[in-house]
Amino acid sequence: MVYGIMFGKVNPLIYNENAEEIIRILNENNFEAYYVGGCVRDALLGNKPHDFDITTSAKPQDCCEIFRKFGYYVLETGIKHGTVSVVFDKKIYEVTTFRSDGEYKDNRRPESVEFVQSLKEDAARRDFTINAIAYHPEMGIIDFFGGVQDLENKTVRCVGEPVKRFEEDALRILRALRFAGRFSFTIEENTSKAVKQCKELLKNISAERIYSEFCGILMAGNCADIIREYKEVFGVFMPEILDMVDFEQKSRWHVYDVFEHTMAALENTPDDIIVRLSVLFHDFGKPHVCTEDEQGFRHFKGHQKVSSDIAKNILKRLKADNDTIQRVCKLILHHDDRIPPEESAVLRLMRRMGEDTKRSIYVEKADNSAQKQSMVAKRFDEILEIERIYEKIKSDENSCVYLSDLAISGKDVIDCGVLEGAKVGEILNVLLEEVTEKRLPNEREALVKYIKKII
Numbered sequence: 001m002v003y004g005i006m007f008g009k010v011n012p013l014i015y016n017e018n019a020e021e022i023i024r025i026l027n028e029n030n031f032e033a034y035y036v037g038g039c040v041r042d043a044l045l046g047n048k049p050h051d052f053d054i055t056t057s058a059k060p061q062d063c064c065e066i067f068r069k070f071g072y073y074v075l076e077t078g079i080k081h082g083t084v085s086v087v088f089d090k091k092i093y094e095v096t097t098f099r100s101d102g103e104y105k106d107n108r109r110p111e112s113v114e115f116v117q118s119l120k121e122d123a124a125r126r127d128f129t130i131n132a133i134a135y136h137p138e139m140g141i142i143d144f145f146g147g148v149q150d151l152e153n154k155t156v157r158c159v160g161e162p163v164k165r166f167e168e169d170a171l172r173i174l175r176a177l178r179f180a181g182r183f184s185f186t187i188e189e190n191t192s193k194a195v196k197q198c199k200e201l202l203k204n205i206s207a208e209r210i211y212s213e214f215c216g217i218l219m220a221g222n223c224a225d226i227i228r229e230y231k232e233v234f235g236v237f238m239p240e241i242l243d244m245v246d247f248e249q250k251s252r253w254h255v256y257d258v259f260e261h262t263m264a265a266l267e268n269t270p271d272d273i274i275v276r277l278s279v280l281f282h283d284f285g286k287p288h289v290c291t292e293d294e295q296g297f298r299h300f301k302g303h304q305k306v307s308s309d310i311a312k313n314i315l316k317r318l319k320a321d322n323d324t325i326q327r328v329c330k331l332i333l334h335h336d337d338r339i340p341p342e343e344s345a346v347l348r349l350m351r352r353m354g355e356d357t358k359r360s361i362y363v364e365k366a367d368n369s370a371q372k373q374s375m376v377a378k379r380f381d382e383i384l385e386i387e388r389i390y391e392k393i394k395s396d397e398n399s400c401v402y403l404s405d406l407a408i409s410g411k412d413v414i415d416c417g418v419l420e421g422a423k424v425g426e427i428l429n430v431l432l433e434e435v436t437e438k439r440l441p442n443e444r445e446a447l448v449k450y451i452k453k454i455i
Helices: 017-028 038-044 060-069 119-124 147-152 162-168 171-183 189-197 199-204 207-218 223-229 231-237 239-244 258-266 273-281 303-317 322-333 343-369 373-395 410-415 421-436 444-454
Strands: 033-036 053-056 073-078 083-088 091-097 099-101 113-115 134-136 140-142
Touching: 017 033, 017 053, 017 060, 017 083, 017 091, 033 038, 033 119, 038 134, 038 147, 060 073, 060 083, 060 091, 073 091, 099 119, 162 171, 162 189, 171 189, 171 199, 171 207, 171 223, 171 231, 189 199, 189 231, 199 231, 207 223, 207 231, 207 273, 223 231, 223 258, 231 239, 239 258, 258 273, 258 343, 273 303, 273 322, 273 343, 303 322, 322 343, 343 373, 343 421, 410 421, 410 444, 421 444
Parallel strands: 053 091
Antiparallel strands: 033 053, 033 134, 073 083, 083 091, 099 113, 134 140
8 A cells, every 4th residue: 555645755854865875776776675664654753763774675695795886884783684784974774675574482583584575574574553664765655554544543553463463572562652652642452452461471571671661661751641551561570660559648748649649740750761760769668668647647757768779679670770770769869858948958959969959859849749739839939949049059150069169179188188088088078068058168278277177
């Protein structure tokens, strides 16, 4: 089925000079070649593609021979699965032979691939209809499975039988959620049922692949809606999230259970993965520390530390990088600190949180937005004032917040007679506190004099 008439034979967004040259060369050597996948999908949605993948009837060795003949560098890293990478202007373009996949035994990858001569057969192996659309500069859009219509209807639908698609590669379960979140699409009914039915297959997928898709979902505009609808799916690799579901807070400060409070807070976060991870995990500890008083009100003393520990365990399990783990855990640990809107307090916050100070403000804003507004309205005004003070301090070139802002360095401390390394750092931190609390000017002479006084 060709949809070139519907969209016009030339879509200006589906254009890349180097990709066009690859297609032209293959066509002139009597092979079919098309743009395919994400670049076509994104262009039809009105978004500028970043990567341009090409599918062709040419076998991998044919591609290597043809492009090397024209003087292009070719990488054979994916040749086993039919993909070669052609280097144009220091950029890599993947060219993949039409193929069908063999048997999947591990829910991750096919045991073998078979090269075919039909674009339709190649499209039939792809995950979702919106990713199975091809485009040729002269022929226009080529769509065998209704992907164009699904784009118009804002729908994520598997190509063919959904359960089979997910059994082939279980990561497609999370990809379906990511695409739905990224584009604010609805997952087609049978595909949605299969997502839930096949969720346990995610246990066969590596933590690294899951974490990558998980972060992609979190960065979607409607990530909270996705997590609400498919919480049991997330519970497969993050069972701790299910402890929050329907766990009532019974608090003067809250109107939602712990899970729904978390989702409402997520809806009020900026596009920052550190902030979103922190907000998602910030109350995971509440069900584990809950106590109830005689009046029936619940309290969650120490939930910050427990939530931070749970977040650390989850992120380590998902093989997140150490920097992300440290930042997220620190933000969670301090998310309930209620500092006053005063410059000295904000300076202390900046010393404690460092470059994540603004993130800590975002986390508290999100947390606050998901509580009973009649109880937290005053605090919200205070958060805005804290943010204003922070921006003022940040813009002041003469402000002293971090050790690097001090008028002296570790060498100066050593020159004063302090030889022990740990002691040098300790003294620098004392000086920073004295300066930020306005008890000492940030002047070299005054700082040296103070050092000699305390050593």
